[in-house]
Amino acid sequence: MTTAAIGKYEFAPMDTVEKFPAPLLYFGWEDHLMFCAPYCVPFPPTLGFGDMCKGPFAGIYGAHPDFAKIDWDKVEWFKSGQPWQPDYSKSLAENGLGHKDVIRFRTPGLTGLKGSCH
Amino acid sequence: MDMPAKKLGLKERYGLLTRDLHWDTTYQPMDKVFPYASYEGIKIHDWSKWEDPFRLTMDAYWKYQAEKERKLYAIMDAFAQNNGHLGVTDARYINTLKLFLTGVSPLEYMAHRGFAHVGRAFPGAGARVACQMQSLDEIRHFQTQIHSMSVYNKHYNGFHDWQHMHDRVWYLSVPKSFFDDAFTAGPFEFMIAIGFAFEYVLTNLLFVPFISGAAYNGDMGAMAFGFSAQSDESRHMTLGLEMIKFILEQDPDNVPIVQRWIDKWFWRGYRVLTLVAMMMDYMLPKRVMSWKEAWEIYAEENGGALFADLARYGIKPPKGWAQACADKDYLSHQAWNVFYNYGAAAPFHTWTPSAQDMDWLAAKYPDSFDKHYRPLWENYTEMAEKGNRFYSKTLPMLCQVCQIPMFFTEPGDPTKICYRESEYKGDKYHTCSDGCKDIFDYEPEKYVQSWLPVHQIYQGNCFERGTDPTAEGFDPLIAVLQWYHMNIGRDNFDFNGIEYGKGSEDKNNFEKWRAMSTGNM
């Protein structure tokens, strides 16, 4: 422990998984910073990965003109910054996603409003 | 004839009225009377070496502070009597005051408490007296800010419950957690955090543009409290600088500890100033200078001189310095986009820049604005005019340390969000930058306690007592805004109205009242 303290310094972490209705998933769409930051949502672990992309993602990202043009088979995925291949037919849990995992997706050819990455 | 007694010189008066008030205790050992003076590892051998170059004594302090207050309140009365709120450039300006009152004024109160605490903790009389004065200054700032902005609360939305909001609203956890972090550190770290890194290195960027901005936009009230507060700041900056020199001169073992604090607190303070960057470039209708220009004058030039001066102690510029300098082309634009995204959830208004504003931004930011940000604002305006004003309805991922939505980009690439990840006791923690990751990794046991607004909302801790989240039609976003004490539909949404183009209440009232004050309606 490196925190300088006058006594014992031990406190419970604020955000352990059991405090949430479901594990938190963080996700961001590369080259589309109109959505200013990655999002955070407690998705049920049983939610299908492909269902997440077609369902909740459409509500979240649908305002962008590029969203309708996404070819989901060509999307490049990253988990914790490393290239990663999810199975669309399996659930989030079956894809190995747990509490506070962060995934990103890149949509080749789609680079935002007038190519500005927004 | 009696000769009048010779008047004492400044140095003698200071000696008698400050140092001479100190004594070493004998009924109790000194380390019991000052129990917080050593646990951070800072070694002080001789407190008498402390110098206050202003040599201000308590009697002179009261005299000058009283004069400042008299001047200030005369202006505030004149401002209110003269309907000064209608003399500002435009109702958009008033939103900068809402940001200040909710985000900065509560920090003045925390600074008051913090300096009272560290003043008590230091065994040296010189430092104690200087901290006592600063503690009194800070509560004066807090009170005068509330007082001078109260005139706006009579006429405009969003000013009504700033302290309640400060403790709850998502973006206000940024300044709040910054100060709580400093306040919960030891007295020496607090002095480096607030006295040195914030007051000396960064405060000019907060106050000078804000006050000049107030003056430029016709706000005599904010200008008056700003200048009055700023007249104390020179003393605060000097306290911070003298404190760091004193610590470094006392023992070479202090150098690495101080360097780590400088690295940490420069970065923490810089992150808080994100709010100032967007205020300068986007919220002031009439702009004094760009954030980039202010950064160049007050950080690069002034900070450069400071760190060149401190090099003789073996102190280096803060670790995040180069990145902060490189980010000046992007910071304000990215930050305003965050507030535009979440304009439904903040108790002030947001808007897209006008064509004229964008030309100004393009001239000030020739390397970034047209390429990256103009297409964004044009698209937003187009969407809004078609009746689809864009709001993000999903909660963002936050940095575990600075608590800002993770909008910051990789050094050198403004198109890539910067993600950093750490693991501690089996859980993952995410940060927005190398600066915040370093801070987390050094003291994870402190930052696992962060009260992150997004996570707290999902844990169900941000609804009014008695709220039933299982009730039919329950809208969690509305429930959170109610818990914030926001007047939904009046405090929030676009400056141009919930129905775009119809105008927010602030905008419409300002225009109506201004017309009444300049004509005979």
Add this chain to the structure above:
Amino acid sequence: MSTVFIAFQNTDEVRGIVEAIMDDNPHAVIDMQPGMVKINAAGRLVIKRASIEEKLGRDFDLQEMHVHLVTLSGNIDEDDDEFVLAWKH
């Protein structure tokens, strides 16, 4: 050489103070900003009580400057007669 600076509110009394500073520091440069006046000087700036008294036509205590100050940069050394701002390197 690094620049020191001092800024004051732009008030009637400050005009005399600034005139005195500019007379005593020919290398200093004035930067006018909304509501305030900033004086920049390479390396060092000296503010003399006697010169300000001359301009204001009355006794002046250098600590009266506290009422008008906005900000400054540099190491300070102050006594009854002079207020000096300087970088040491």
